[in-house]
Amino acid sequence: MNRELRIWGTWLSLYAVVTVVASRVASFPEMRVAHGVLAYLLLIVGASREGSRALSAVMVALGYMAVDYYFVPPHGTFGRPSELDLIILIGFVAVAGVIAQLVLNLRQTATVANARAEEIRRLGAERLVLERQASRAEVIQEAERLKNALLASLSHDLRSPIMVMAMLADPESGVTAEAAMPRISEQARQLNNFLSTLSRFTAVTDDAGSALHVERHSADDLIGAALRASEVLLTAHPVFTPPVPQDSAHSVACDFTLSLQILGNLLQNAARYAPAGSTIELGSVAESGRIRITVSDSGPGIASGDVERVFRPLQRGSQGASAPPGTGMGLAIARTFARAQGGDLRYRARVGGGSHFDLVLPIAPAAERAHRDGPHPPN
Numbered sequence: 001m002n003r004e005l006r007i008w009g010t011w012l013s014l015y016a017v018v019t020v021v022a023s024r025v026a027s028f029p030e031m032r033v034a035h036g037v038l039a040y041l042l043l044i045v046g047a048s049r050e051g052s053r054a055l056s057a058v059m060v061a062l063g064y065m066a067v068d069y070y071f072v073p074p075h076g077t078f079g080r081p082s083e084l085d086l087i088i089l090i091g092f093v094a095v096a097g098v099i100a101q102l103v104l105n106l107r108q109t110a111t112v113a114n115a116r117a118e119e120i121r122r123l124g125a126e127r128l129v130l131e132r133q134a135s136r137a138e139v140i141q142e143a144e145r146l147k148n149a150l151l152a153s154l155s156h157d158l159r160s161p162i163m164v165m166a167m168l169a170d171p172e173s174g175v176t177a178e179a180a181m182p183r184i185s186e187q188a189r190q191l192n193n194f195l196s197t198l199s200r201f202t203a204v205t206d207d208a209g210s211a212l213h214v215e216r217h218s219a220d221d222l223i224g225a226a227l228r229a230s231e232v233l234l235t236a237h238p239v240f241t242p243p244v245p246q247d248s249a250h251s252v253a254c255d256f257t258l259s260l261q262i263l264g265n266l267l268q269n270a271a272r273y274a275p276a277g278s279t280i281e282l283g284s285v286a287e288s289g290r291i292r293i294t295v296s297d298s299g300p301g302i303a304s305g306d307v308e309r310v311f312r313p314l315q316r317g318s319q320g321a322s323a324p325p326g327t328g329m330g331l332a333i334a335r336t337f338a339r340a341q342g343g344d345l346r347y348r349a350r351v352g353g354g355s356h357f358d359l360v361l362p363i364a365p366a367a368e369r370a371h372r373d374g375p376h377p378p379n
Contacts, residue, residue, distance in 0.1 A: 008055060011047040015059065018043055019066050026070035036071035044096045048103035056100035064093055167232055186228055212255045214341060216364035219250040219284040219291050226263035227282065233268055236276045242283040250284050252291045253364040258337040262345065265330040266295040266357045273299035274354070290343070291361050298354040307347050311335045334359075 018039055025031055040063030048056040068078055165187045169180065227239060244250070252259075263282075270280045274297040281296040302310055313332040335345040338359055348356040 004052065007051045011043070011051060011055060011059065014046070015043060015062055015066075019070075022066060022070045026075060031071065033067065033071045036067040040067055041096055041099065045099055045103060048100040049107065053100075053104055056104065060093060060096045060100060063096060183228075183231065212341060213257075214253050214255055216251050217254060217256050217259075219252050219293060220244065222252065222254070222256065222259055222263065223282055223284065223293065225256075225260055226267060229260065229264055230267040230271070233271050234280065237271055237274060237278060237280045240279050240281045242281070244284065250286050250291045251364040252293075252361040254341050254343070254361045255337075258341060259359070259361065262334040262337050262359050263293065263295065265334045266359070269330060269357075270295055270297035270299065270355075273297065275299070286363065289363055291363055293359040293361070295357045295359075296350055296354065298350070298352075301349055301353060301355050302347060304349075310347075311345070 022036060022039065026036070040059075044056065044059045044063055047059040065078070069076065074080065165184050169184065223241060227234070227241070267280070267282070274280060278298045282294070284291055284293045286292075311331050313329055331345070338345040338361075341361065343359065343361040346358045346360065348358065350356050
């Protein structure tokens with residue numbers, strides 16, 4: 001209300017000023033009715049731009065009176081214009097009314113446009129919030145998926161190092177204490193690394209990525225550590241590792257502990273399904289900015305219809321009763337670990353029978369420094 005009063009006061013004051021000036025100059029010989037019409041039309045446009053329809057109507061009426069009184073002969077009187085002057089006055093009222101209405105319509109259109117723009121900005125801000133919430137929900141879901149995989153691997157993957165240590169400690173195994181102790185120490189260190197990784201993820205509530213220790217590691221170191229960890233399980237199988245030229249050595253960006261668990265699962269499956277005495281191959285190649293570490297065996301392979309199914313929890317191939325016993329969790333856990341590091345785990349049929357399991361990991365940038373001691377990351 002105060003704003004409306006200020007607008008009325010301002011434009012009525014301007015009208016008064018223009019009228020005072022008009023009273024002084026209207027008697028000049030060069031002044032015409034058109035000069036007065038132009039002056040008051042400008043005043044009406046300004047008042048219509050800021051004020052209400054009522055103010056516009058008042059300014060039109062006052063403008064008509066001022067033009068008639070000061071500029072239409074005889075000056076200083078109302079209501080006795082000539083026919084030509086009357087036409088001018090009628091035209092002034094019509095034009096002033098149209099202009100006032102157009103200006104008011106433009107104001108209303110601008111008000112509606114501003115309201116819609118503000119609504120669009122509000123909806124955009126709400127959408128951004130929803131997208132961030134959805135993104136955060138996906139991150140939390142991925143963190144939960146990785147935590148669940150780690151918990152599932154407690155019963156699945158920890159059996160291997162424990163079984164290996166039990167076999168090495170058994171006096172009937174035929175392994176001397178001097179030979180057994182380094183291997184037991186290796187298995188214990190890997191077990192400790194895995195438990196440390198598990199504790200990192202259980203301490204993180206919303207972002208599994210922050211608990212990953214993705215660093216630069218040599219693919220050869222990772223392969224060597226996986227072979228040492230699975231040495232007892234591979235006693236019935238010769239293992240072939242294709243030599244890699246020194247100038248072609250590969251470095252990967254990965255969480256060493258999780259990647260070691262993946263290769264351990266793959267080697268354990270190869271030893272379980274491949275015929276005794278058959279060769280298992282383990283090697284790496286670079287392709288399209290990634291390193292592919294492949295575990296190959298000459299076992300029964302996987303039927304084409306089962307390829308994706310075997311990577312799901314609690315799902316196994318269709319070998320039926322001939323399949324070795326298992327939980328159906330190993331490959332699901334391994335793929336979850338691989339994808340958490342920005343990699344993947346894939347299956348390819350081997351020519352002549354058997355399987356290729358490819359662990360795909362990002363190549364480490366050449367400028368990145370390694371933050372590890374030997375083949376194992378510190379915990």
